[in-house]
Amino acid sequence: xxxxxxxxxxxxxxxxxxxxxxxxxxxxxxxxxxxxxxxxxxxxxxxxxxxxxxxxxxxxxxxxxxxxxxxxxxxxxxxxxxxxxxxxxxxxxxxxxxxxxxxxxxxxxxxxxxxxxxxxxxxxxxxxxxxxxxxxxxxxxxxxxxxxxxxxxxxxxxxxxxxxxxxxxxxxxxxxxxxxxxxxxxxxxxxxxxxxxxxxxxxxxxxxxxxxxxxxxxxxxxxxxxxxxxxx
Amino acid sequence: xxxxxxxxxxxxxxxxxxxxxxxxxxxxxxxxxxxxxxxxxxxxxxxxxxxxxxxxxxxxxxxxxxxxxxxxxxxxxxxxxxxxxxxxxxxxxxxxxxxxxxxxxxxxxxxxxxxxxxxxxxxxxxxxxxxxxxxxxxxxxxxxxxxxxxxxxxxxxxxxxxxxxxxxxxxxxxxxxxxxxxxxxxxxxxxxxxxxxxxxxxxxxxxxxxxxxxxxxxxxxxxxxxxxxxxx
Numbered sequence: 001x002x003x004x005x006x007x008x009x010x011x012x013x014x015x016x017x018x019x020x021x022x023x024x025x026x027x028x029x030x031x032x033x034x035x036x037x038x039x040x041x042x043x044x045x046x047x048x049x050x051x052x053x054x055x056x057x058x059x060x061x062x063x064x065x066x067x068x069x070x071x072x073x074x075x076x077x078x079x080x081x082x083x084x085x086x087x088x089x090x091x092x093x094x095x096x097x098x099x100x101x102x103x104x105x106x107x108x109x110x111x112x113x114x115x116x117x118x119x120x121x122x123x124x125x126x127x128x129x130x131x132x133x134x135x136x137x138x139x140x141x142x143x144x145x146x147x148x149x150x151x152x153x154x155x156x157x158x159x160x161x162x163x164x165x166x167x168x169x170x171x172x173x174x175x176x177x178x179x180x181x182x183x184x185x186x187x188x189x190x191x192x193x194x195x196x197x198x199x200x201x202x203x204x205x206x207x208x209x210x211x212x213x214x215x216x217x218x219x220x221x222x223x224x225x226x227x228x229x230x231x232x
Numbered sequence: 233x234x235x236x237x238x239x240x241x242x243x244x245x246x247x248x249x250x251x252x253x254x255x256x257x258x259x260x261x262x263x264x265x266x267x268x269x270x271x272x273x274x275x276x277x278x279x280x281x282x283x284x285x286x287x288x289x290x291x292x293x294x295x296x297x298x299x300x301x302x303x304x305x306x307x308x309x310x311x312x313x314x315x316x317x318x319x320x321x322x323x324x325x326x327x328x329x330x331x332x333x334x335x336x337x338x339x340x341x342x343x344x345x346x347x348x349x350x351x352x353x354x355x356x357x358x359x360x361x362x363x364x365x366x367x368x369x370x371x372x373x374x375x376x377x378x379x380x381x382x383x384x385x386x387x388x389x390x391x392x393x394x395x396x397x398x399x400x401x402x403x404x405x406x407x408x409x410x411x412x413x414x415x416x417x418x419x420x421x422x423x424x425x426x427x428x429x430x431x432x433x434x435x436x437x438x439x440x441x442x443x444x445x446x447x448x449x450x451x452x453x454x455x456x457x458x459x460x461x462x463x464x
Binding site: 009011014015018019020021022023050092093094097099105107108109110111112115123124127128129130131132133134135136138160161162163190 | 241243246247248249250251252253254255282322324325326329331334337339340341342343344346347355356359360361362363364365366367368369370392393394395422
């Protein structure tokens with residue numbers, strides 16, 4: 001199989017020296033890539049700036065990703081030829097439009113008008129102001145585009161929440177699976193993830209759930225269940 | 233000598249899954265640490281999350297830094313016993329107070345009132361709003377605290393600008409040196425830094441300047457000039 005794995009967290013620049021980062025080590029994506037390679041598959045690894053990367057391998061291609069735009073470009077090029085897409089990357093929901101001194105704005109300036117403001121972005125914002133504000137805009141939802149580019153590919157989406165009940169996690173995850181037309185969703189909670197443990201549920205289209213306890217178990221389950229889904 | 237080297241870029245959390253990062257690889261800090269170790273000195277390496285780190289060594293202690301608060305804590309503990317402080321870390325000037333939906337605020341809400349707003353921060357901000365805003369507050373200037381903790385230590389400050397004239401760079405750098413009561417400042421421009429080149433000026437208290445072309449040259453000059461400054 002030809003497998004795309006996106007891994008790590010995107011970074012959206014504020015200026016040339018700072019940005020908004022999504023925290024993700026890429027450890028799970030890296031282990032998953034190794035498991036697919038081990039099983040004899042071809043892997044296209046979309047690697048965010050700080051993501052862990054697998055050792056080089058004949059069947060491995062690594063593509064560097066920075067922000068959401070670069071992710072879309074890579075996915076659009078690679079998804080049509082892929083059999084399986086494991087979209088585990090933590091992607092920025094919002095990206096900066098501008099950053100500006102709060103005190104540079106008139107006292108009665110209405111907050112809703114910020115969207116109409118033309119702010120010339122500096123290469124490096126230097127300021128002595130006590131406060132700054134950043135206006136952010138929503139980014140395109142990459143996960144929802146994938147099935148348009150390749151309806152036959154097996155798509156695995158991921159949902160990470162923080163400190164919610166199991167019921168809420170599973171409900172939110174299933175809704176995301178359906179919205180993205182994904183074949184599977186991996187549901188996990190940051191508070192159930194530590195160095196040696198990674199509690200997760202792998203849920204398929206018919207709500208069949210597999211409970212998993214470690215990154216290695218997750219990687220193995222992804223390989224087995226996507227092979228099964230593709231070849232029947 | 234006992235040498236503190238801060239390296240890499242700090243991260244200030246927005247919530248549990250995202251933050252504002254300062255881009256810095258820690259390559260120069262790492263090379264500098266290796267040069268001091270090589271010259272027989274003791275190194276305390278304050279390492280930001282993604283910074284490159286030297287190989288372990290008998291005379292090396294590594295302390296993990298996340299945000300400005302953790303940097304202050306480590307500096308306050310280590311600076312009184314240090315002979316030299318090389319503060320090359322890219323430190324966040326601002327940190328998030330809150331992030332909120334723009335559309336959750338009243339239409340005529342004045343932007344200056346944002347500072348009075350009480351926003352309950354989510355563990356993970358989930359939203360479908362088209363725009364969000366982040367309010368940021370200034371962080372304490374760590375570089376200005378160092379000489380208070382140890383007036384006798386040799387302090388090297390760093391100034392990075394982006395795409396300015398040499399004249400502007402040197403003027404801004406000298407002003408920062410004086411404000412921080414630093415013994416040296418390393419002035420550099422991001423547009424003059426690439427993989428194989430790192431143009432910089434090392435300026436001492438009497439405006440003597442050494443022009444440097446690579447990270448290795450910078451590291452060697454730092455060792456030589458701080459040894460000279462301490463021992464005369």
